[in-house]
Structures are given as C-alpha cells and as structure tokens.
Amino acid sequence: MTKVLIATTKPFAPVAVEKITDILKTAGYEVILLEKYSEKKALLEAVADVDAAIIRSDIFDREVLEAGKNLKIVVRAGAGYDNVDLPAATENNQVVMNTPGQNANAVAELAIGMAIMGLREMFSGKPGGEMRGRTLGLHGFGFVARNVFRIARALGMEVIVYTRYSKAAAAAIGLKVTHSLEELYEKSDIISIHVPARGEHLKSVSYDVLQHLKDGSIIVNTARKEVVNEPDLVKIMEERPGIKYMSDVTPDCANLFEEKFNGRYFFTPKKAGAQTAEANLNAGVAAAEQIVAFFENGDKTFQVNK
Known part of the structure; x- marks a missing residue:
C-alpha cells in the first residue's frame, strides 16, 4: 500500500x-x-x-x-x-x-493590507493617505501579483509591472510593462515584490534599483527576504526618511530597523501570507x-x- x-x-x-x-x-x-x-x-x-x-x-x-x-x-x-x-x-x-x-489570493490580500497599513502611518493616529489614485508597481507577475492587480484596480489604483517572462500576459489584461526594474521603482508609489528567491532574483532589490524610489514610497515584500539586499535597503532608508518597508518575513537586520526606523516598518511575527x-x-x-x-x-x- x-x-x-x-x-x-x-x-x-x-x-x-x-x-x-x-x-x-x-x-x-x-x-x-x-x-x-x-x-x-x-x-x-x-x-x-x-x-x-x-x-x-x-x-x-x-x-x-x-x-x-x-x-x-x-x-x-x-x-x-x-x-x-x-x-x-x-x-x-x-x-x-x-x-x-x-495561496495566491491570501498573500495578495496581505500585500494590499500592509500597503494600506503603511499609507495610514501604521494606524498610529497620524494623518495618512489613500490607495486610490496612487501607482502600484508589481515586481514580478506570478499568481500572487495577478491577484494584487485585481484588488488594486478595484481600489482605483494605476498598476504597472516589471516582468521578463510574462510581458504578453500582463499586456493582455491592460497592464503597462516597464522597460526596466529601475523604471518600475521610479514610477511607483508602492512597490509589491513577487519574485522567487533563486537565480537572478537573489538580492535583485539592490541599491542600484532602490535609489530610483521617490521619498515617501512604500515597499511591500510578501516574497522572501533573500530577494532584498538588506544593507542596501538600510542605506536607502537612511537617505530617504519617508520610505517605509512592510514585510511578511523578518529581515536579518531587524535590530537596525528597530534602532533607526521607528514607525517606518512592519514585519509579521511569522510568515503569514498563506495563513x-x-x-x-x-x-x-x-x-x-x-x-x-x-x-x-x-x-x-x-x-x-x-
């Protein structure tokens, strides 16, 4: 048997x-x-x-x-x-x-929820912002990203994407595909990361890319911590005091966030996207x-x- x-x-x-x-x-x-x-x-x-x-x-x-x-x-x-x-x-x-x-819808809803949390200043009582009218950039276009697109569009957001392998699929449903990752980060108010932790994606969120962010941008990571170059992330957050980082995985340098970036980050206690x-x-x-x-x-x- x-x-x-x-x-x-x-x-x-x-x-x-x-x-x-x-x-x-x-x-x-x-x-x-x-x-x-x-x-x-x-x-x-x-x-x-x-x-x-x-x-x-x-x-x-x-x-x-x-x-x-x-x-x-x-x-x-x-x-x-x-x-x-x-x-x-x-x-x-x-x-x-x-x-x-x-698990795609569950993770997508968490990504949107964390973006809202960041815009609303962590629900601290400070004046925040709204999703409607802002530009959401999808870093990757797999199952989760497609669900994020569906929800974001219903919230009245403009959604753009950078993908190497799903350009036709993205364009077919009305998504604007950027020419580079740098362009995606430059044009987005909120970045939602949806790439696997392997190959070219490892540490792909590097300073070369992050330096194109606007001050006031929010990065949402429901993927893996390995896709982010953590020292580069810390550097850009030091340089741009308005950037926030919302993650479904605690980075290795969490102690630096606690020390330097009060009110500008949120990490789930355990990976919660599929929970x-x-x-x-x-x-x-x-x-x-x-x-x-x-x-x-x-x-x-x-x-x-x-």
Whole structure:
C-alpha cells in the first residue's frame, strides 16, 4: 500500500487534514500524520518508509530526503519551495512539486493590507493617505501579483509591472510593462515584490534599483527576504526618511530597523501570507490530488526539480 506522510510543524487546519486524508484514503493510500514535531529525529523516523510526503514550511534537506528510502514525491503545499533541497531530490530520483496559485489570493490580500497599513502611518493616529489614485508597481507577475492587480484596480489604483517572462500576459489584461526594474521603482508609489528567491532574483532589490524610489514610497515584500539586499535597503532608508518597508518575513537586520526606523516598518511575527483557512485548505487538497495523479497517471505537471 502507498504510504503518504503529512509532516507539518505548523499543522493544516483540522478541516484541511480531514479532506486531505479523505482524498488519499479514497485512492487506497495509507496516511501517516506528523504534526508539531520539535526534533528532526521525529521527521527522519517518519519519512523512512513512506512513498510520498506533503509538507508546508518543513525543511526537507539532503539528510531527510536520503532517509526516505522509498520516497518518490514531496509536495510543498504552497508556492515557495526553498525549504526543499532540489539537487538532492533529483539525485535521489525524487519528484518535488509545489501547489502554485492555491495561496495566491491570501498573500495578495496581505500585500494590499500592509500597503494600506503603511499609507495610514501604521494606524498610529497620524494623518495618512489613500490607495486610490496612487501607482502600484508589481515586481514580478506570478499568481500572487495577478491577484494584487485585481484588488488594486478595484481600489482605483494605476498598476504597472516589471516582468521578463510574462510581458504578453500582463499586456493582455491592460497592464503597462516597464522597460526596466529601475523604471518600475521610479514610477511607483508602492512597490509589491513577487519574485522567487533563486537565480537572478537573489538580492535583485539592490541599491542600484532602490535609489530610483521617490521619498515617501512604500515597499511591500510578501516574497522572501533573500530577494532584498538588506544593507542596501538600510542605506536607502537612511537617505530617504519617508520610505517605509512592510514585510511578511523578518529581515536579518531587524535590530537596525528597530534602532533607526521607528514607525517606518512592519514585519509579521511569522510568515503569514498563506495563513488563512481558505488557503490552508486549497493548498492541502491540491497537494493530495497531485500525489494521487502522480501515482495513478504519472502526472508531473507541477514538478519543480528537473
């Protein structure tokens, strides 16, 4: 019998676990549940004899992947998958998938919420501003960015985008595509970052780009901290006292923000973009369905390691 491990230090909502389990058991699979584990040893033991695993932010490094002697597929319930060692999985002939788009609306709503929070001076009682009439710049144009566009347009914003790979898709829905990242940052009142933490995107938010910001701009990062060059961000915030940084991930230099930029930043205590009941359910169900499709039909549509 095919064994599927659900390994989550941050568990799925009970209703999501129930639906995931129903999908897998209906397919004739055995389900092993490992929740809120505090030691890696527990994960190593649990993965030892399973055929598949569904995870969230759980770390599947080389040691864990090699401990899974029968492991054929790992599905990260969510868009990001930097918590899985892709080269190690490929070497072990293990397929790694994500569930793109399932958390997109949840993350987009958080991005808009943080932008509003920044404009309203952190709800401190100081006079703030409104979204309507301002220009929102999308740094990247994946599933989350497309949902941010939908919401921002409803708020009466002008939306522009910089993307290398989705120019036609952006233009087709009426988005103005800038010629460069520098142009995007120069023309935007609010920047919303939506690029993965890999390749050319690592530290792409650098001083060369940030220096084009207007003073008074707001940067919203619901992606990963690795896409921002943190020393460069600190430098530009020192030079431009009106810039704010709102992030769904605490930067490594958080102590400098606390020391230097009171009232100009906000960091969620934990990455919260996908922390809604709806996103939780959508991503978990998609992960279970992808595992069944993989074993029953050889479907590798959402594979992220080649």
